[in-house]
Amino acid sequence: MSKRDIIICRCEDVSLADIHEALDMGYRDFESIKRILRVGMGPCQGQSCAHLVKNEIARYNKVNPETVKIHKTRPLISGVVLKDIAESDEDE
Amino acid sequence: MNRAEIVIVGAGISGLSIAYNLAKKGMKNIVVLDKSHFLAGATARCGAGVRQQWATELNCILARKSIEFFSHANETLNYHRDIEFKQGGYLILSTSKEEDIQFEKNVKLQNSLGIPTKHLTKDEALKIVPHLNPDSFTTATFCETDGHINPFLMSEAYYLAAQKLGVEFHFFNEVEDIVLEDGKIAKVITDKMEIQTNKVVDAAGGYAQEIGGMVGIDIPVYSENHEILVTERATQMLEPMVMSFSKNIYCQQVPHGSIMMGRNNPNALHNHDVSSSWRFLDKMAKTVNHILPEVAKQRVIRTWGGLYNITPDFQPIISDSNVKGFYIACGYSGHGFMFAPITGELLTEIILGEPLEYYAKALHMDRFNDMDKIDKEHSVV
Ligand SMILES: Cc1cc2nc3c(=O)[nH]c(=O)nc-3n(C[C@H](O)[C@H](O)[C@H](O)COP(=O)(O)OP(=O)(O)OC[C@H]3O[C@@H](n4cnc5c(N)ncnc54)[C@H](O)[C@@H]3O)c2cc1C
Numbered sequence: 001m002s003k004r005d006i007i008i009c010r011c012e013d014v015s016l017a018d019i020h021e022a023l024d025m026g027y028r029d030f031e032s033i034k035r036i037l038r039v040g041m042g043p044c045q046g047q048s049c050a051h052l053v054k055n056e057i058a059r060y061n062k063v064n065p066e067t068v069k070i071h072k073t074r075p076l077i078s079g080v081v082l083k084d085i086a087e088s089d090e091d092e
Numbered sequence: 093m094n095r096a097e098i099v100i101v102g103a104g105i106s107g108l109s110i111a112y113n114l115a116k117k118g119m120k121n122i123v124v125l126d127k128s129h130f131l132a133g134a135t136a137r138c139g140a141g142v143r144q145q146w147a148t149e150l151n152c153i154l155a156r157k158s159i160e161f162f163s164h165a166n167e168t169l170n171y172h173r174d175i176e177f178k179q180g181g182y183l184i185l186s187t188s189k190e191e192d193i194q195f196e197k198n199v200k201l202q203n204s205l206g207i208p209t210k211h212l213t214k215d216e217a218l219k220i221v222p223h224l225n226p227d228s229f230t231t232a233t234f235c236e237t238d239g240h241i242n243p244f245l246m247s248e249a250y251y252l253a254a255q256k257l258g259v260e261f262h263f264f265n266e267v268e269d270i271v272l273e274d275g276k277i278a279k280v281i282t283d284k285m286e287i288q289t290n291k292v293v294d295a296a297g298g299y300a301q302e303i304g305g306m307v308g309i310d311i312p313v314y315s316e317n318h319e320i321l322v323t324e325r326a327t328q329m330l331e332p333m334v335m336s337f338s339k340n341i342y343c344q345q346v347p348h349g350s351i352m353m354g355r356n357n358p359n360a361l362h363n364h365d366v367s368s369s370w371r372f373l374d375k376m377a378k379t380v381n382h383i384l385p386e387v388a389k390q391r392v393i394r395t396w397g398g399l400y401n402i403t404p405d406f407q408p409i410i411s412d413s414n415v416k417g418f419y420i421a422c423g424y425s426g427h428g429f430m431f432a433p434i435t436g437e438l439l440t441e442i443i444l445g446e447p448l449e450y451y452a453k454a455l456h457m458d459r460f461n462d463m464d465k466i467d468k469e470h471s472v473v
Contacts, residue, residue: 032130035244038348043324043393075368075395082323082388085373086381 008056009049011042019053023060030057030070040071096260097121098291098443099280101267101303104135105243105429106421107295108250109436112169115257117440122259123289125282127266131247133297135429137366137398139320139352140243141333141344142430143182144207145235147198147471150407150454151427152205154434161433162241170256171249175241176347181332182238183212183220184471185229185383191338195233198471202235209235221334223386229336240333240344243429250432267296270306270418277307277417291417293439298364298399300422307415312460313423315399316360319372323390325349334384335473341379342473343387351387353380356426356473366397400425403460406469410438410455419443420457425472 003017014037027033030040030053039053040046046053050070058065097119100107103126111124126132142162144155161168162177186192195211202209210233217232218224255261265282270292272278280287294303294311304311330345343353355376373395381388403409403423408431411420419442421435428435438455441448459466 027130029129031128031132035131035136036248041322041394043391045394075370075373076392080392082377082390082392083381083385085377085392086388088374 008052009037009039009042011044011049012038014039014049016056019056023056028057028061030054030068033057034071045073046071094123094285094287095121096123096287096289098123098293099287099289100124100293100295101280102126102133102295102297102299103251103261103263104131104133104295104297105247105250105432106297106424106435107293108247108254109432110293110295110421110439111259112250112254112257113436113440114443115254115259117444119444120258123287124254124259124261125265125267125280126261126263129263130251131244134398134400135243135247135297137320137396138243138429139342139344139354139426140241140246140429141182141239141342142241143235143238143333145182145184145198145202145209145233145238145471146469147194147201148407148467148469149201149205150451150467151469152202152207153451154431155427156205156207158430158433159237162246165246165249169249169253171252173245173248175246175249177239177241178347179237179239181220181234181236183217183332183334184233185217185334185336185339186231186233187229187336187338189230192231194470195231199233207235208237209233220332221330221384223329223384224334225383225385228339228383234332238333240346241429242346267303267306270303272307272415275416277415291419291443293419293421293443295421297422297428298401300401300420304420307418309413309415309418311409311420311422311457313401313403313409314362315364315401316362317365317367317397318354318356318360318400318426319368319395319397320352320354321373321376321392321395323351324393326351326390329386330384336383337471337473339379339383340473341376341383343380343384351390354473355379364399366399368395368397401428404463405459405466406472408435408455409457410435410442410452411457412442413457
């Protein structure tokens with residue numbers, strides 16, 4: 001299977017080939033790669049791609065995957081409709 | 093030991109633009125240091141809106157010139173991707189008689205400087221964004237050449253162009269001290285190396301004050317957290333950036349489809365906090381639900397924070413200083429992304445001792461020696 005056809009981030013449609021190109025260009029950590037390719041920026045916020053990207057970074061840098069940092073967990077953990085928040089405590 | 097002609101502290105959009113412009117003018121041996129990964133500061137956290145609708149002449153000029161650059165940046169920088177410059181305009185809502193009057197003045201000023209802003213009635217504004225809540229505003233101003241850019245890719249375009257011109261970048265290198273000898277800059281010390289140099293640019297964004305302190309300069313700026321959120325991808329529903337100073341919101345759909353929005357927290361503390369608060373989400377949701385109810389039906393997927401670095405007049409400092417060889421580019425409040433092209437051009441002229449544009453004087457740090465005379469920018473969120 002070609003690296004182009006292996007999808008790493010389904011939310012933002014990023015392939016394994018894209019990840020390898022970014023690594024080759026010198027983006028060698030999760031945060032930098034995220035800024036260029038949008039991995040982890042979609043609705044799942046990296047829950048499916050982060051560990052895959054982490055492994056690729058570790059392999060490229062020849063380090064233990066445990067030592068590779070991924071992005072910060074930020075609210076919200078799953079998508080919420082803004083209107084629901086707006087109307088949640090009208091009497092405040 | 094390493095030697096550099098100049099060391100730029102901070103690889104945000106300001107540092108990148110300065111590095112590129114210096115290299116383009118032929119300077120060799122330029123080193124850019126950043127304490128973290130690519131775009132760790134405000135640049136990657138910002139709304140990346142670019143607008144020319146300002147209330148001071150200076151900001152209007154800076155923004156107009158920067159937009160001229162952005163409109164052909166892909167070609168100028170020979171960029172292999174696209175910076176995604178979307179000129180959908182900025183629609184700025186007025187919500188009171190007083191604001192109407194101020195906007196009338198702003199439009200006159202902007203028009204006199206060649207910025208094509210129009211003052212619109214409510215009906216005219218509703219033609220541009222039909223799902224605006226008609227009860228949430230009175231009139232609006234609209235400038236069709238304002239817009240939005242992908243901040244990551246704009247930065248990468250500068251970064252790659254600067255690299256091609258020979259600029260050297262070192263990430264994960266935190267500047268810890270700057271050593272002076274006989275009042276002149278002698279070397280920069282990071283947690284990983286030392287570099288001999290006689291020139292340093294402080295482009296450290298939210299940490300510009302701290303870098304100034306290393307050479308004994310008290311730059312009159314502070315930093316505070318500004319929060320922002322993004323929704324998941326939505327169908328095309330918002331062409332311009334919609335903004336209101338009085339309702340405290342800016343909201344923009346980017347070409348990718350997601351919608352970004354932010355607001356100012358009047359109670360923000362002066363520090364380096366960039367955390368996310370429930371309070372922001374709550375207020376933001378209420379504000380957008382009031383003004384743009386269709387947008388409020390979208391799912392928010394992430395909130396985050398970034399630092400505004402703020403001067404007493406909400407206009408930047410682009411300046412040399414009383415320490416020979418120490419240059420400053422900071423204090424951009426919420427508009428340092430859009431001013432980056434002009435930041436790089438101006439500071440390069442200052443560093444190379446070239447004749448300066450007439451408005452450059454108004455950006456010098458010395459203006460704060462006489463606080464009574466400063467011209468404050470009020471059109472800010
Ligand atoms: C939520 C939000 C929304 C915004 N919206 C807009 C907008 O719509 N339009 C607009 O034009 N602007 C906007 N801004 C403002 C804009 O983001 C900033 O003005 C701009 O990005 C500043 O760029 P900079 O390069 O000066 O600073 P930064 O991008 O912060 O870069 C400074 C760099 O210096 C590095 N650094 C700091 N200390 C050290 C050290 N000791 N050693 C080495 N490196 C160091 C940091 O790691 C960082 O990478 C917004 C800002 C925020 C927070």
